Amino acid sequence: xxxxxxxxxxxxxxxxxxxxxxxxxxxxxxxxxxxxxxxxxxxxxxxxxxxxxxxxxxxxxxxxxxxxxxxxxxxxxxxxxxxxxxxxxxxxxxxxxxxxxxxxxxxxxx
Amino acid sequence: xxxxxxxxxxxxxxxxxxxxxxxxxxxxxxxxxxxxxxxxxxxxxxxxxxxxxxxxxxxxxxxxxxxxxxxxxxxxxxxxxxxxxxxxxxxxxxxxxxxxxxxxxxxxxxxxxxx
Numbered sequence: 001x002x003x004x005x006x007x008x009x010x011x012x013x014x015x016x017x018x019x020x021x022x023x024x025x026x027x028x029x030x031x032x033x034x035x036x037x038x039x040x041x042x043x044x045x046x047x048x049x050x051x052x053x054x055x056x057x058x059x060x061x062x063x064x065x066x067x068x069x070x071x072x073x074x075x076x077x078x079x080x081x082x083x084x085x086x087x088x089x090x091x092x093x094x095x096x097x098x099x100x101x102x103x104x105x106x107x108x109x110x
Numbered sequence: 111x112x113x114x115x116x117x118x119x120x121x122x123x124x125x126x127x128x129x130x131x132x133x134x135x136x137x138x139x140x141x142x143x144x145x146x147x148x149x150x151x152x153x154x155x156x157x158x159x160x161x162x163x164x165x166x167x168x169x170x171x172x173x174x175x176x177x178x179x180x181x182x183x184x185x186x187x188x189x190x191x192x193x194x195x196x197x198x199x200x201x202x203x204x205x206x207x208x209x210x211x212x213x214x215x216x217x218x219x220x221x222x223x224x225x
Contacts (some may be wrong), residue, residue, distance in 0.1 A: 003154075034210055038155075045218050046147075046155065051211035089155050093210070097169045099145065099157040 004029065004090055004102035011108040017078040020105045022090035023071060028100055030071035034093035037066055037075045040104075041086045049088075050075060077107070085109045112136040114206050114216035121222050127194040130219045132206035139187040140164045142209035146180055146191045149218070150202035158204075161189055196223045 005023040012018040022029065022037075029035055037050040048057055050066035053073060065076045073092070077084055090102040117131040132144065146158040159170035163182035170178055179192040189206055203218040 036210075036212055038212070040155075045205060045215040046212075047215070048211055048213040051213065055211075057211070057213055091155075091157065091212070098171055099160075101147075101155045101157055104154040 002100070004092060004100055006088075006090060006102035006105045008103070009106045009108065011110055012077075012080045013110045014080055014082065016080050017076060018080060018107065020075045020077075020088055020090075020107070022073040022075070022092075022102050024073075024092055024100070025071055027096075028071075028092040028094040029068065029073055031095060032093045033068070035066070035068060035073045036091050037064075037073075038089045038091070039084075039086050040089065046089065080109055082109050112208070112214055114208070114214060116204075116206060116216040116219045119220040119222070121224065122196050123225055124197055124223055126196055127192060128196060128200075128221050129190055129192040130204050130221070132189045132191070132216050134187045134189070134208065137208070139182075139184060144180070144182060144189040145207050145212060146178075146189075147205045147207065147215075148174075148200075148202045149205065150199070153202075158191070163189070193221075196221075198223050 033053045035053045038046040040046040049064045053068045054066040063078045088105045113135045115133045140163045143160045145160045148156045158174045161180045161182045177194045182189045201223045207215045
């Protein structure tokens with residue numbers, strides 16, 4: 001199972017909106033609505049921001065939103081803040097019942 | 111509050127085996143799968159496998175299939191991940207997390223493989 005494809009890096013200025021893509025195949029992202037997004041700050045455990053494509057856990061800011069079209073899922077961060085500087089990962093359930101992660105995207109706040 | 115408490119850092123020699131534990135609290139342990147994820151330096155997150163605490167059934171990633179064993183003990187609400195034939199490439203932080211939404215994660219366990 002190949003990793004999902006994410007851009008290596010994305011940057012934006014404070015207050016701007018950025019979008020991180022996560023491209024899979026018809027065997028994972030394209031088939032299931034089990035796509036999650038995680039934020040990881042250096043030295044910390046990952047934290048879920050979005051689950052099941054577009055659902056936010058309690059306590060997660062509504063500046064984070066998710067969507068999916070075909071085999072590509074997207075995480076949108078609006079009103080970019082300094083604390084959003086982190087690494088972001090997507091993952092998806094696959095047809096074989098396994099899970100696969102994306103390679104991760106480093107977000108830089110300019 | 112849902113919490114996953116993992117065991118402490120481990121140092122192992124190449125060719126040996128390590129066993130990491132993950133104790134769950136704050137929810138019904140048998141209601142959700144437990145996933146195990148590897149974070150190796152420069153390699154991002156990689157899903158290793160899962161266990162269904164309800165019946166002990168497991169699914170493993172192909173890359174780890176031959177070397178990993180994941181179990182769950184319902185008497186102590188604890189999951190275990192055992193990785194054998196260790197090499198320097200297994201030096202990593204290992205995390206556990208429950209359910210399809212992977213929420214929350216344990217604090218991570220650093221495993222260092224060095225001669």
